[in-house]
Amino acid sequence: MKKNEIKTSGKNYPVYIGANIFDSLEKVINTKKVYRNLFLVVDKKFQSLHRQDITRFTLNYSNKIYLHEYEACEANKNFESLLRILNDLITKNYGRDTTVIAIGGGITGDIAGFASSIYSRGVQFVQIPTTLLSAVDSSVGGKTGINFEETKNIIGSFYQPDIVLIDTEFLKTLPDEEIICGMGEIIKYAFLTDIKFFITIKNNLTKLLRLDxxxxxxxxxxxxxxxxDVVSRDEKESGLRKILNFGHTFAHGIEIEQNFKVKHGQAVIIGLACAIELSKKIGLLEKSLYNDFISLPLALKDKIAISGFDVEHIYEIMKRDKKGRDQKIKFVLLKDVGSLFVDVEAEENDILHSIRQGISYFIK
Ligand SMILES: NC(=O)c1ccc[n+]([C@@H]2O[C@H](COP(=O)([O-])OP(=O)(O)OC[C@H]3O[C@@H](n4cnc5c(N)ncnc54)[C@H](O)[C@@H]3O)[C@@H](O)[C@H]2O)c1
Incomplete structure (x- = not known):
């Protein structure tokens, strides 16, 4: 089991990565000395697929433990589900000496993390991501939250976990669609990091889709x-961290306009195509690089289908997105691999063109 360390101003925490490491959870909890009264928030679908692992852990665990099952979907990433978690924490007599453990994808991690941040003014929190998307992205960095009406993640907090444990064996039960979703964030990182990583991702797409x-x-x-590394330098997203939103302003607009029929990670892939289009349209991205760059999200175009979309509505939703201030949308745009600009504004016509063009590749 490999141990990496995330450093933030308020907290340093380990990220354990490996196959079949879930059985080491109690040891990890003891090593990090987090509170031993455990409140698990477990994705219902994951629980049905990995019941044996969860039951083995709960039966052998030597302290107070309670399992709250949560049906993870965007529609349930809401106040009602949050209240159910808080209600269980209260009625099962959990105090400040509690560790909440999220076991599931990004939706479970986001809502359980938010509950941890407000229950008893903040209890300890462990992330056990079980989707590719949550393993590569949402389980680290401390963004938590819920959706409200048509706005994603609009209510939430920055609340870093105390431990992250990624058991890659759990990913093996993911349906293809969820692997594609994880690929959305991985492709985003291909653009954010460096050319070596970009080429590695490009050359290994098939292996990654097989979870080789x-x-x-x-x-x-x-x-x-x-x-x-990005989070340690800009935990609260005042500057650098904004690059992690590359493609996401478009993605949030698309997933909401499609009423979540297009999942977050799939919308990120389409959103990356839109962001690359806009980068080219405003003259930031040179034509000579454009073909190579757009081909990466488009390599997955046969695995995503979108139909019947309303460009104007997507644009309206994007304007409401929390990253837009004074009704002006701020974009993260691409000049080159590892060279991105944040807070870029664009003309309405260019934005509408990019949405239309980016989505057009994925229409079935
Ligand atoms: N906090 C952050 O920094 C951050 C970053 C990126 C995305 N997000 C959020 O993450 C969410 C998306 O996360 P997600 O893609 O993991 O979605 P998700 O949590 O809905 O999980 C996707 C699906 O996979 C199922 N599942 C989970 N683990 C499984 C397993 N091992 N085998 C089989 N099925 C399994 C779930 O039941 C669900 O149906 C969005 O709400 C997004 O806003 C947050």
Whole structure:
């Protein structure tokens, strides 16, 4: 089991990565000395697929433990589900000496993390991501939250976990669609990091889609370490951290306009195509690089389908997105691999063109 360390101003925490490491959870909890009263928030679908692992852990665990099952989907990433978690924490008599453990994808991690940050003014929190997307991205960095009406993650907090444990064996039950979603964030990192990583991702797409163990663990670790480094330099997203939103302003607009029929990670892939289009349209990205860059999100175009979209509505949703101030949308745009600009504004016509063009590749 590999141990990486994320350093932030308020907290340093380990990220353990490896196959079949879930059984070491109690040892890890003891090593880090987090509170031993455990409140698990477990993704219902994951629980049904990995019941044996969870039951073995809960039966053998030597302290107070309670399992709250959560049906993870964007529609349930809301106040009602949050209240159910808080209600269980209260009625099961959990005090400040509690560690909440999220076991599931990004939705479970985001809502359980938010509950941890407000329960008893903040209890300890462990992330056990079980999707590719949550392993490479959402489980580190401390963004937590829920959706409200048509706005994603609008209510939330920055709340770093105390431990992250990534058991790559859990990823093996993911349906293809969820692997594609994780690929969305991985492709994002390909653009954010450096040309060597970009080429590695480009040359290993097929292996990654198969979750080939020779490459998956290495890529998960690289993404986690890159994000950890960005977060350690700008935890609250006042500058540098904004690059992690590359493609996401478009993605949030698309997933909401499509009423979440297009999943977050799939929307990120389409959003990356839109962001590359806009980067070219405003003259930031040179034509000579454009073909090579757009071909990366488009390599997955046969695996995503979108139909019947309303460009104007997507644009309206993007304007409401929390990253837009004074109704002006701020974009993260691309000049080159590892060279991105944040807070870029663009003309309405160019934005509408980029949405239309970016989505057009994925229309079935
Ligand atoms: N906090 C952050 O920094 C951050 C970053 C990126 C994305 N996000 C958020 O993450 C969410 C998306 O996360 P996600 O893609 O993991 O979605 P998700 O949590 O909905 O999980 C996707 C699906 O996979 C199922 N699942 C989970 N683990 C499984 C397993 N091992 N085998 C089989 N099925 C399994 C879930 O039940 C669900 O149906 C979005 O809400 C997004 O806003 C947050």
């Amino acid at each position: 163990s020779s490459i998956t663990t290495k890529i998960v670790e690289a993404c986690v370490n890159f994000k950890g």
